[in-house]
Amino acid sequence: MNTKTTLRITYREALKHGLREALINDDMVFLMGEDVGRYGGAFAVSKGFLEEFGEDRIMDVPLSESGFVGAGIGAALGGMRPIVEVMTVNFSLLALDQIINNASTLLHMSGGQINVPVVIRMNSGIGNQLAAQHSHSWEPFYAHVPGLKVVSVGTHEDARGMLLTALESPDPVIIFEYTSLLNMESEIPLDSGAMDIDKAKVRREGKDVSIITYGPGVYKALAAAEELNLSGIDAEVVDLRVLNPIDNETILTSVAKTHRVLIVEEAWRSVSISSEIISRIMEHAFFDLDAPVQRLCGVEVPIPYPKHLEDASIPQKEDIVNSILNMVQYD
Amino acid sequence: MENEETNPSPTIDAKLGLALLYQMILIRRFEEKSAELYTKEKIRGFLHLYVGEEAVAVGVMQSLTEDDNILSTYREHGHALARGVDPGSIMAEMYGKREGCSMGRGGSMHLFDVAKKFYGGNAIVGGHLPLAVGMALASKKQGQNNITCCFFGEGAIAEGEFHESMNLAALWKVSVLFLCENNLYGMGTALRFSHSIQELEKKGDAYGVESAAVNGMDVLEMKKAVEKATAYIRSSGKPYFLVCNTYRFRAHSMFDAQLYRNKKEVEVWKERDPISTLRNQLLEKNLISNDDIDLIEEKVKTEVQKAVDFAEAGTFEPIGELTKYVYSS
């Protein structure tokens, strides 16, 4: 017997599977975004969908981020389940008014009368030598806003399954997907389906130190943990997954277990997700700490074009390994 | 594109006349009471009054059905009242009481009543235009024939979101009534200092959106223009852009010295007071008597007092519920 129970799949394909399933499952779901139709999606995630689902479900939109993101929000008010694809997080700045002044506030301003079940997907992150304007990591920015649910797709399973759950949410969900992971292959269970959008997940159990991360940091941290394992260091990897509201419990449980924390994130250091995680650890787990919390973050510089400088501007696997070796050197 | 001067005199009967008059007077007195309550610190925050513009809201609502969606601006008391949102719940909202139409969470600028399909009270200039397009898009996708009416001021036309929304609505052929209330001032900046082309209805051409301008100081002309607009939308499924030329008699908000306009200009416009205009039309045609007007005033007075009493009797939400309505669960 050698029944195959997993599927080898790229991150892009995983996104595509999830998106396709969502469109098949519910007629109220439709995809709107720049070049999602005829072009096949800027990152080929929705390639072939226009033919399969038709113009009504796969809507190309003009370069009007505020307009079409707002229209997506309006469509959600009108009873639809829109998936708005903002080609990249960089352009979402043009739609910030819609996301922050409308999507996140309407439930509250209306005293609970109005739900905004819109899902906004954005490609994000650093890694293809796209230079300063196309390499933003705005997770901290969006995670700052009450009323928005913000999730970060750091693994293939989540790429496959987070969208499905996001569409069930009565509240607006911002999904961060990562350009740098699109071509990466991994195994996911054949029956992989909807993934929760409430909890952080321990991706690797360990006892010596907790690496808390999200997005592209997850696979880097896992690789680093394997390398550290050769040195006898047993690192736990916690994938935050949900950046707002943050799941305290998983973080604090891990801290209570390992007593040492390294946070890894690609976004700029100051006023970041890591800042928030550290604060929460201070507030709730201070007496579990055996060492100061450390973090590796994006260097605070507009992301440069040359590869070596781009690589140097975000944490790499080697940085994670070295940081942890440094943290445990006293053992 | 039509010209407002070419409109023939609309027809009217006593019943309709009294109804329109009642609604406009209700708005007027409600707003005056609000101003008074503001000075007494019962109402706080920003308070933008609709005095002078009543004909627009009342005229528009005559042609909208209960299935039509309405999105409005921060100067929306008149729209809400004309739509039939309970005056008590509006006043309570401005008091910040949980009996308010938005549970007191919104205040003057954020009146919501989903049962009346009244979607705010949106206070970022131009920000709700894309929402209107989206709501109309949803209606279209669900095979509904309803209109989404979006009120905005002429200030919003300078925003990118106006242009994006006009384009999207025309591109997607969705049923939006873009209803511009041109009261000549974006806060304190006159139209001529904001727009290169001041005949705003011309902007519709650029997007292929059917457009017209109307005398917003005359409720009968308003009514007629909106009848035409809505008929067009319902038959074509396309958007329509209606510019209603009007004027606000009071300041932009409560704390405004009105340095940007002279009193003479205000007085000239007040001669075109929409309430006086309708009243005179009705009196001239002997459709109503002065007694009828006194009766309306009396009824409005009672209604406004009822609203104030309701607001006064309302309760404040306990602080323990502060974080309600952030997420649904």
Next chain:
Amino acid sequence: MIEFKMPSLGADMEDGTLVEWRVKSGEAVKRGDIIADVDTQKGLIEIEVFEEGTVDRLVVKEGEKVPVGTVMATIIPIGALESSRKESVQVKAVSEVKQKAKTQITTEPAKQPLKEGSIVSHKHLKISPLAKRMAVEKGIDLTTIKGSGPEGSIVKKDIELAAKTKEESHMEASEEKKEIASRGIRDAIAMAMSRSNREIPHFYLETRIDISKALEWLKETNKERELKDRLLSVVLLIKATARAIKEVPVVNAYWENGLQLKDVINIGFAVSLRKGGVVIPAIHDADQKSPAELMTLLKDLIPRARALKLRSSELSESTITLTNVGEGNVDKVFGVIYPPQVAIIGFGNIVEEAWAENGAISARPVIHVTLAADHRAIDGYLAGRFLTALKHHLQNPETL
């Protein structure tokens, strides 16, 4: 707030080493409670408190030597606590919480080593929050730990090691304390004996006593006793000494600005410690106690002396000293007087010797008794009378 200071237990006491706190911060104490063990020049002393209240802060840490008068602890007087309790329940609750928090947080700084001059050092200790929490839970004294973490901070590992060491040495803990104490005792003996030799003009007398009758008497009386109640010869020596003192009281005195005769007969009984050193607990009112009572007393006193658990009165109130080297094969001992006493009696081993009596020689159990006396206080005549009296009483055991 009451300041509990290192007490002056005698004019010559300059300082004391805190060996052990018997109370904790927050514990209620009443008048007469023993709150600390302090090693002094005179040996380990249990220190009593004379106030009622609640221990606030233990200022001096164990192992620390501080001069007389140094604040060792602070105590909240019972009245003060009561009146503050009356203020309001809420205030109390809050202050209790604060107090708790304060205790937790300040426990460790309170144990900071004292700098010279007994000024409390406020230098912050680098310690991880986890290690700090563990230290409180495991009762680890942070000042004894050297941190192995970043910047020399104390981390979990250090606390675990300390806890392990503490556990392992738990059984030896009292031994350790004894060592601290016996180091003190060594110093104390050195000081006292030097002073004695320097200041006291000793003279020595010796006699031999036929102890056969006494042993016979013991044998008979022990026949009637349970094993656990049986008497040892030493009680007869003590009892006889007490009787002799009553007849020649000049040996029972202090030389402090002249001779001061003592009203009570408290015989200091030298107990040697296994690790070296001698402690001399007092047998109070030895003259008034029966041999059986003396036996019971010794059974309590000797182990306590060896465990260095003597009360201050037992250590400081001897009026004369008796040293008995009978356990080691030594015939006679010439003692050095323990100032400010004026005499020390030394008993050797009981040995069988040829004894001439009435022109005949026979073998008898014999004990050699010596008296070392301060010639400033006593002359040979009285000293001789004392030994004669002692001999008489030992030879008539039935009268003891």
